[in-house]
Amino acid sequence: MRKTISILTLTFVFALLLTAYYSHHIGSLDGYKAGYEAGYREGYGVGYTYGNHTGFTQGYNAGFKSGNETGYSIGYRAGFSEGECAGYERGYEIGYSTGFKNGNLTGFNLGYESGYLHGVIDGAGRGFTIRDPTYKEAMNFVEIDQTDKNKYVERTYTCINFAADFKMNAFKAGYRCGLVYLEFPKGAHTLVCFNTTDMGLIFIEPQTDSIMKVDVGIHYWRDNGYLYLDDDTIVRYIIVW
Structure with a gap:
């Protein structure tokens, strides 16, 4: 149990x-x-x-x-x-x-x-x-004139020919233009000028239409910014009107 x-x-x-x-x-x-x-x-x-x-x-x-x-x-x-x-x-x-x-x-x-x-x-x-131009008239003529386009030819067409043609063209236009003869120690050169009524005498290189400084004792080419090896001292200059 x-x-x-x-x-x-x-x-x-x-x-x-x-x-x-x-x-x-x-x-x-x-x-x-x-x-x-x-x-x-x-x-x-x-x-x-x-x-x-x-x-x-x-x-x-x-x-x-x-x-x-x-x-x-x-x-x-x-x-x-x-x-x-x-x-x-x-x-x-x-x-x-x-x-x-x-x-x-x-x-x-x-x-x-x-x-x-x-x-x-x-x-x-x-x-x-024929008369003397004003400076502005002279500059306008320089711009219009074509003489600087002519070609430089040794012994045939040189500085004197450029100057003579420029002077003749100025004469035809009614302006009095001077022929400027420069004398160097060993050589010479010819350019032109105007006696302007308001700015006085200005010299112009007809081969380039450049305004040039001209005075006895300066170097024509070098003092005007051109390269030139020979003696370009201005001994004297003559203006032919």
């Missing part, structure tokens, strides 16, 4: 232990599942929110930078094109206006001087119309 009670007691205890273990196992599984689902939902929500915000911020920054650079580039090209066009048109207008004004003034002055001279010559003849 006592043995039977012991067996029943052991069986009951074992059953309790088995039931407790089973209940613990079932509870553990249910708790794990419930905790996993709750943790997953909460973690997913937090992670999604953070990830969405981070991704949005990074995407926005990258998109803004790219869009800003693209917009700047397109805007710059468009602005440059319009600015270039506007600048060209404005520059053309100003340049044309300035060029026209200067060209018109120069052409008028030269045309007036040339027409005036020809009018005097044609109207009064050449006999007694």
Whole structure:
């Protein structure tokens, strides 16, 4: 009898232990599942929110930078094109206006001087119309005259020929022009001059149309900016009108 009670007691205890273990196992599984689902939902929500915000911020920054650079580039090209066009048109207008004004003034002055001279010559003849020019008239004549275009030929067409042709052309234009003879220590040279009514005596090299400095003691070529190896010191000079 006592043995039977012991067996029943052991069986009951074992059953309790088995039931407790089973209940613990079932509870553990249910708790794990419930905790996993709750943790997953909460973690997913937090992670999604953070990830969405981070991704949005990074995407926005990258998109803004790219869009800003693209917009700047397109805007710059468009602005440059319009600015270039506007600048060209404005520059053309100003340049044309300035060029026209200067060209018109120069052409008028030269045309007036040339027409005036020809009018005097044609109207009064050449006999007694020779006169000393103003400095401006002299410079206009030098610009119009073509003597400097002639070719220098040794022993055939030299400085004396340039000077004589220039003087003759000035005479035909109604101006008194002087033939200037320079004497060097070992040589000589010929040029021309005008006695202008407002600036006085000016010397002109007819081979180049340059205004020259002439005085006893100076080096004719070197002191006037030309390269010359021989002694070109002016010993004396004579003007033949």
